[in-house]
Amino acid sequence: MIGENTHKRGLRQSVDWKLIGVYILLVLIGWVNIYASVHSENPSSIFDWSVRSGKQFVWMLTAFGLAGLILFVIPPRLWETGSIPMYIGVCFLLVAVIFLSRDVKGSHSWFEFGPIKFQPAEISKITTSLLLATVMSRQNFKMSAWKDFFLVAAIIGVPMLIIVAESETGSALVYTGFIFVLYREGFNGWWIALIGLAILLFITTLTLSPYTSVLILVTILTLSNAFRGPRKYFWRRIYLGLGFVAVMAFLPRLWGMLQDSIQAHIDWMQNVTWVPQANESTTYQWAFLLKVKPLYLLLALGFISLPFIGMRAFRLKDGFLGLSVLAFIIGVGLIFSTDFIFQNVLQDHQRSRIEVLLGMKEDLAGVGYNVNQSKIAIGSGGLTGKGFLQGTQTAFGFVPEQSTDFIFCTVGEEWGFLGCLVVILLYVFLIVRIILDAERCRESFNRIYGYCVAACIFMHLFINIGMTVGLMPVIGIPLPLLSYGGSSLWAFTILIFIFVALYRQEKKYF
């Protein structure tokens, strides 16, 4: 094949070698750290098949072979034309694995063929990306059209839901990263902001109070309206909105004082039996106020003012203001259902992981053990680390899953902050390189697929490292290219090299 293309750009110019270099570097870093993460009395060779580093070496070689296959043998056009059958096939595998697999820590997501195990969920990221790129690159595709939006949502949602059904919620979370791809292709950014707002409200409701959450919601809506709306209303909106919030911030205390005085009066009345008809006293008519929480007052005030704001939005033809009214209603709904979602929708282990993350519960022996040990391992590394093979926290087994999901702990412990910096910068370089290459593509299929790859790597990176340092709840997904495991390494290799091949195709002919 190489010979055929000599009249176009050569291998040197057409392949993004820097990207491949970073890829290889990350895989090697992973391999070395897998070796360091498993301690044994008599250190065996890094190539020894009986230890994980030896196995990983084989996965590496096969992954490189796979990369070569994708880059030089498989015709790149196949990815676009075959995307629909591949997507359907993988979805079928995703469902099949639920029924055919063993129960591994409560989840059904692994196929086992003798010593080889693989997770269809890893591959479905690739097929979903390919189908997304296929669909979104069609001539008549418009992100703002509802029909197209729902189609895209379905492509992302179907594998996501099946994976949730496999009890691999963590892997499913990665799919939310595709929203960045949608954003790039014209999806309204305010939706992303709304999702962010929903997550924020969920957290503040759990950690602070529903009352505070409502105030935060009002503040954010006020500010976004003030900045986005007509200039001349800017200050008026600031005064009204923030003034309301400021007054309401003091309401609970004032209301509490009022309730205390009513209660005191009622107590007094009950002791003073000599007052005739004490029970009919007016005091008792106000007793219902004791049952009214400040939150209800706040909401009552809010909903009374909603029609006026709505009217105003209609008269000014200010769609954003109208949407804000809608957002307020949905936001309040979310705040009130937070407790329900938290207690009834989430599974026990997920709930406790979130509780630990948000500091609502300290549980160092149980759910918090992993994160605490992981932070100890990374934290003990200091600026320059303890040195290769000198780590004790990971090697002596204090950190769980030290060569797979928590491989970053070994990096942190043995190579210190400088090691972490290098690894994270390599990832950032990888993602930026993919995005920039994607932007250079003339075919939208290639661009969109590139963004999908970047989004997947980014989500894995953020969730995994965030988890090891305690910024994210414990979600068991691998760190791309570094974590031990053939299935994960192959999947990311295929994911990345399809893009490298597509990009090479572009460079060759344009």
Add this chain to the structure above:
Amino acid sequence: MTTDTRHTRLLIGLGVVAVILLAKIFSIQVLDDHYKIDADNNTTVREIIYPTRGVIYDRNGDILVGNKVAYDILVNPRDVQAFDTLALATALDTTVEFIRGKMQEYAKNRRKIGFQSVTMIKQIPAETYNKFAEVQYRFPGFKGQVRGIRDYPINAGGNLLGYVSEVNQAYIDNHPGEYRSGDYAGMTGIEAAREKDLRGEKGYHIFLRNSHNQIEQPYKDGEFDKEAVPGHDIVTTIDAQLQQYGQELMQNKVGAIVAIEPGTGEILALVSSPGIDVSQLADIGKHYEEISKNPYRPMYNRAVQASYPPGSVFKLCNGLIGLEEGVLRPEMMYPCSHGYHFGAGHKLGCHGHKSPINMEESIMMSCNAYYCYVLKNILDNRKFNGDYGEAMDHWHDMVTSFGFGTKLGSDFPNELSGNIPTSKTYNRAYGKGRWNSTTVISLSIGQGEILATPMHLANFCAIVANRGFYYIPHIVKASEGVELDPKYYEKQYTKVSLEHFPKVIKGMWRAVNSGAGMGGTAWIAHVDGLDICGKTGTAQNPRGADNSCFICFAPMDNPKIAIAAYVENGGFGATYAAPMASLMVEKYLTGEVKRPDLEKRMKEANLMSRVKKD
């Protein structure tokens, strides 16, 4: 909005996330130290090496408290296989229920214990351990670990030595940073007073362990290990033989004997009866309840903690003060008609002896009336212009200069100060100006508000023996690594001039050496050739029969021993206290006792039925 800004925004977002991650990593790796400490706690385990506790010697180099080997039985629950509970219980001298209970406890805490060994039984004696060692192969997971415990080669000391036991939480809290659970410390007596010298320094070996608590390897090849430093030995001033002899004499009696070497202030014997037998000390935990329930309170060290009225012994003090104040001259004669008559028909009684008598004879015969005159002279002294209060306080100052009414400052813990009244005492009771010398007349014969410990009395005796000064009594000698407070080398003078002491000593000599029938109260204490000088005391005891008290020193010239004996409910001073003190002196000075009948009578006397229980 153009796509250009969108992809830029995404890149900025990526940068922000990367910075957030790096900032968090930076904060836990570089800014926050506690993860490094946690990591060390995670992976290192310190094996404590206990130092050998210092040995306690007597003044002649005999061991009072040594160390002997005992064994803790350790269990590693993970290694335990099904075993014959009854056989193990028999081998370890314990019950099947105990072992079952322990094994259940370990099963419950198995996660916490992990692969570590835990102590199942503490301090089993070597004989029991040997029995266990023979069958140990049948009980995998069980093993013995050497742990030194206290050993008492001679039955001397008891309360004096004190006991060592495992520290409790309160003790750890009171000594921040010094002890950990599982450590031992001296709790009473010398063991407590010299804890800092005796305990030594713990050492440790650091090992690396994995998450299953299995030891992996020595940490940095033992570079940071610390070896234990054995405790300093303590040489006491006690004479073990004399101490033991005193304990034998005092058996089945309540009271105390304190012997001091006057020339140095060194305590030769400090007997408190009933006391704790040394056989109970080593395993105090097992006997603690029995001891604390004993109605005679063996834990209570009467030698320094019991405040008794000194009785007639105190006449010496009043006599010396009278001489110093010039209101008494040795040749002054006072009459005694079976007591001292004062006021309207009041009388302070006395026993039958010749009358009138001079000072020497008053000491020899222990005349009460004579000292009533003496005290009256002291308090009615013209220089105070009839101000009894001032006279009283002056008397108080003189008395306390003998150490009475104060803590002597010995190195023995829990010393009490006794009591010497001042004018305030009586002003409070009678009102200012509404009392006079006759009101307080019982002070003349060491009764009333005067209280002194046997240690005070022995010290007083040493002052007389030294003719006017004392060294603060102490129980520890300076030795290698153990320094003595310089105060123990300083002569402490009283407010009575040295010239007056020989005058009372003559009386004390005659009290002992005048021969039977001559009126000397302490003739029974006489030993040929020893020149014992003594003074009896018979103190009224509101709780029953009179207390028997005696102080003496010997030989008269160049005294080697000053001793005070106090026997509760013992009757006259000459009945029990004087013979005992005399036997002690004989034992100490000659090394043997030539009065076997007297010795036998003293040892076999049982006064316990007379003593009122608490």
